Amino acid sequence: MDSPVIDDTQTRAICDEIGERLRTLLKSPANDDTPDFEGKIDQLRDGLAEPE
Structure with missing residues (x-):
């Protein structure tokens, strides 16, 4: 069985x-x-973003 x-x-x-x-x-x-939790999540998201 092949992996998806x-x-x-x-x-x-x-x-x-x-x-x-x-x-x-x-x-x-x-x-x-x-209060900076949202900022930390945004930093994490930006760090995981693929380079354009």
């Missing part, structure tokens, strides 16, 4: 979905003292 191939578009979509789910899970009053 995941292309760059699918990989990006998977990473974006994981990021969104993490944001949802981590949104709580206990995490309000970390």
